[in-house]
Amino acid sequence: MTTQKPTFNTADTVARVRGYLEGLQARITSALEDIEGPQSHGGARFRSDAWRRESGSALQGDGITRILEGGRVFERAGCGFSHVSGPRLPPSATQHRPELAGAPFEAMGVSLVFHPRNPYVPTVHMNVRMIAAGTGAAGTDAAGQAGQGPICWFGGGMDLTPYYGFDEDAVHFHRACRDALAPFGEGLYPRFKTWCDEYFYLKHRNEQRGVGGIFFDDFAELGFEQSLAMTQSVGDAFLGAYLPIVQRRMHMGHGEREREFQLYRRGRYVEFNLVWDRGTHFGLQSGGRTESILLSMPPLAAWSYQREPQPGSHEALLTERFLQRRDWI
Amino acid sequence: MTTQKPTFNTADTVARVRGYLEGLQARITSALEDIEGPQSHGGARFRSDAWRRESGSALQGDGITRILEGGRVFERAGCGFSHVSGPRLPPSATQHRPELAGAPFEAMGVSLVFHPRNPYVPTVHMNVRMIAAGTGAAGTDAAGQAGQGPICWFGGGMDLTPYYGFDEDAVHFHRACRDALAPFGEGLYPRFKTWCDEYFYLKHRNEQRGVGGIFFDDFAELGFEQSLAMTQSVGDAFLGAYLPIVQRRMHMGHGEREREFQLYRRGRYVEFNLVWDRGTHFGLQSGGRTESILLSMPPLAAWSYQREPQPGSHEALLTERFLQRRDWI
Numbered sequence: 001m002t003t004q005k006p007t008f009n010t011a012d013t014v015a016r017v018r019g020y021l022e023g024l025q026a027r028i029t030s031a032l033e034d035i036e037g038p039q040s041h042g043g044a045r046f047r048s049d050a051w052r053r054e055s056g057s058a059l060q061g062d063g064i065t066r067i068l069e070g071g072r073v074f075e076r077a078g079c080g081f082s083h084v085s086g087p088r089l090p091p092s093a094t095q096h097r098p099e100l101a102g103a104p105f106e107a108m109g110v111s112l113v114f115h116p117r118n119p120y121v122p123t124v125h126m127n128v129r130m131i132a133a134g135t136g137a138a139g140t141d142a143a144g145q146a147g148q149g150p151i152c153w154f155g156g157g158m159d160l161t162p163y164y165g166f167d168e169d170a171v172h173f174h175r176a177c178r179d180a181l182a183p184f185g186e187g188l189y190p191r192f193k194t195w196c197d198e199y200f201y202l203k204h205r206n207e208q209r210g211v212g213g214i215f216f217d218d219f220a221e222l223g224f225e226q227s228l229a230m231t232q233s234v235g236d237a238f239l240g241a242y243l244p245i246v247q248r249r250m251h252m253g254h255g256e257r258e259r260e261f262q263l264y265r266r267g268r269y270v271e272f273n274l275v276w277d278r279g280t281h282f283g284l285q286s287g288g289r290t291e292s293i294l295l296s297m298p299p300l301a302a303w304s305y306q307r308e309p310q311p312g313s314h315e316a317l318l319t320e321r322f323l324q325r326r327d328w329i
Numbered sequence: 330m331t332t333q334k335p336t337f338n339t340a341d342t343v344a345r346v347r348g349y350l351e352g353l354q355a356r357i358t359s360a361l362e363d364i365e366g367p368q369s370h371g372g373a374r375f376r377s378d379a380w381r382r383e384s385g386s387a388l389q390g391d392g393i394t395r396i397l398e399g400g401r402v403f404e405r406a407g408c409g410f411s412h413v414s415g416p417r418l419p420p421s422a423t424q425h426r427p428e429l430a431g432a433p434f435e436a437m438g439v440s441l442v443f444h445p446r447n448p449y450v451p452t453v454h455m456n457v458r459m460i461a462a463g464t465g466a467a468g469t470d471a472a473g474q475a476g477q478g479p480i481c482w483f484g485g486g487m488d489l490t491p492y493y494g495f496d497e498d499a500v501h502f503h504r505a506c507r508d509a510l511a512p513f514g515e516g517l518y519p520r521f522k523t524w525c526d527e528y529f530y531l532k533h534r535n536e537q538r539g540v541g542g543i544f545f546d547d548f549a550e551l552g553f554e555q556s557l558a559m560t561q562s563v564g565d566a567f568l569g570a571y572l573p574i575v576q577r578r579m580h581m582g583h584g585e586r587e588r589e590f591q592l593y594r595r596g597r598y599v600e601f602n603l604v605w606d607r608g609t610h611f612g613l614q615s616g617g618r619t620e621s622i623l624l625s626m627p628p629l630a631a632w633s634y635q636r637e638p639q640p641g642s643h644e645a646l647l648t649e650r651f652l653q654r655r656d657w658i
Contacts, residue, residue, distance in 0.1 A: 270630075290533045
């Protein structure tokens with residue numbers, strides 16, 4: 001029996017990952033349209049914008065930007081697929097891989113943020129991506145330990161940002177995250193949960209963005225096939241993690257008070273994305289496609305000075321109980 | 330006749346500049362309250378928050394944050410005075426003065442952003458500040474050419490961000506800026522006008538923030554007294570530059586269309602402040618007082634995907650004619 005070093009046909013690998021990601025985008029947007037319901041009853045549909053940047057740009061590549069606005073359930077829901085390559089890996093991507101500084105790279109991913117209309121339904125974010133860097137194209141073995149061809153790694157995760165917190169929602173979401181990772185190693189969920197808490201943190205507010213979830217980056221330690229499978233498992237788990245929460249909350253009655261609180265808290269979402277999110281910041285400053293990057297922005301957000309929720313209110317509970325680092329399961 | 334090198338009593342200088350800035354804040358907020366009109370008719374008032382950070386913080390000092398929310402004319406108007414000192418000048422402040430890297434510093438200023446309710450009234454920003462760095466306290470001769478004591482410099486400016494453009498407003502605002510600088514040198518207005526166009530530019534949108542105005546930083550070339558006088562002249566010119574525009578536009582009729590366009594364009598204001606503004610960014614990332622820094626945020630802002638104004642409309646004119654680098658006078 002001979003142990004074969006895993007080798008990949010680059011073009012096949014790219015096509016396979018791309019096919020998965022395009023399918024994931026289609027499944028997710030289709031499920032959201034089901035929840036929106038028939039157009040005859042005000043259910044909104046995603047518009048689809050296919051774009052292409054020719055070689056010669058700082059980033060070349062293509063993508064499909066899908067966005068739903070003014071829906072019955074979702075006020076703004078953006079879900080983008082993109083596949084880009086560039087001649088030089090940005091410094092923000094090579095902090096932990098100095099040997100790759102300035103190397104050519106290729107990146108593909110699906111990224112989404114959904115902003116529901118009902119303040120009792122939380123906002124959600126999910127992202128899965130693969131990056132390959134080095135000479136040649138994508139698709140060799142993860143971590144590239146053989147020193148041949150490019151190095152591949154994965155990143156992504158999902159996190160939940162409620163305006164009104166419910167324990168059962170946070171627990172459900174975290175369980176779905178844990179279950180998606182469980183087949184790939186017992187230690188992954190706690191590690192990625194902590195990583196998420198640390199990443200989605202607004203330092204200038206000394207506040208978590210939401211109830212967390214999972215986040216990972218620069219991941220290749222299971223080898224290419226298993227690392228890809230784990231990333232796909234996260235993508236596949238998204239609808240099961242989020243939709244039951246939407247369905248449980250979307251018909252809850254609310255008034256001006258809840259709406260105002262939602263708009264105010266959405267201001268924090270904007271602050272996180274524009275001040276702290278490395279991807280958004282890098283994208284905007286490096287000439288990425290602005291309208292696709294800013295799919296994550298809420299449709300409407302408010303700011304007001306030192307707004308303090310009434311002690312003991314459901315609004316006060318958000319910061320006291322839910323925007324804290326906590327073990328939900 | 331002997332030529333005396335200008336020397337200053339540090340404490341006196343600080344007190345004098347501080348007195349000017351506190352007075353400027355009081356004059357400006359009082360003028361806005363006059364425009365709001367009597368409280369019995371819905372005219373809002375500024376609330377005043379005096380704050381203090383004891384020594385031992387990254388930044389120590391005090392300030393007065395004044396904010397008006399939900400007014401008849403102004404939906405959110407923030408005007409802050411602050412006076413802080415720290416043990417080490419931040420790197421962002423010493424790009425052009427490497428010899429001061431890490432030196433102790435002291436900074437005072439007034440900064441304001443006013444977001445009116447009527448979409449025909451432009452948003453405005455003004456800022457005047459003095460920074461002193463080096464051994465000893467503030468107040469020696471500008472540029473510190475004698476190499477004794479601290480170095481002092483000034484910065485600030487004002488700029489106008491209309492939602493619906495009017496030539497006469499842009500011309501009036503720029504004339505007021507030009508007239509404020511004229512006594513201090515003929516070349517200042519064109520230089521600071523260009524500086525403003527370059528600074529208030531959203532690279533990720535390839536778009537100016539507004540119709541510009543003036544901006545200057547690191548300014549000491551007229552010597553301490555004249556540099557201070559010029560900065561005061563800019564501060565003193567603010568009400569005359571802005572209020573006539575408010576009075577001309579605040580009663581113009583408008584509907585949902587204009588309101589929506591205003592909210593959408595305010596999203597760009599948020600993007601500029603959180604992605605590109607060095608002061609905001611540095612403040613938030615270095616532990617400044619968040620609620621005071623984010624006085625500049627609009628009360629409500631919207632995002633939507635690739636919104637394109639109808640060709641030939643007043644909305645289309647904003648980007649085509651007004652958000653362009655242009656000589657207004």
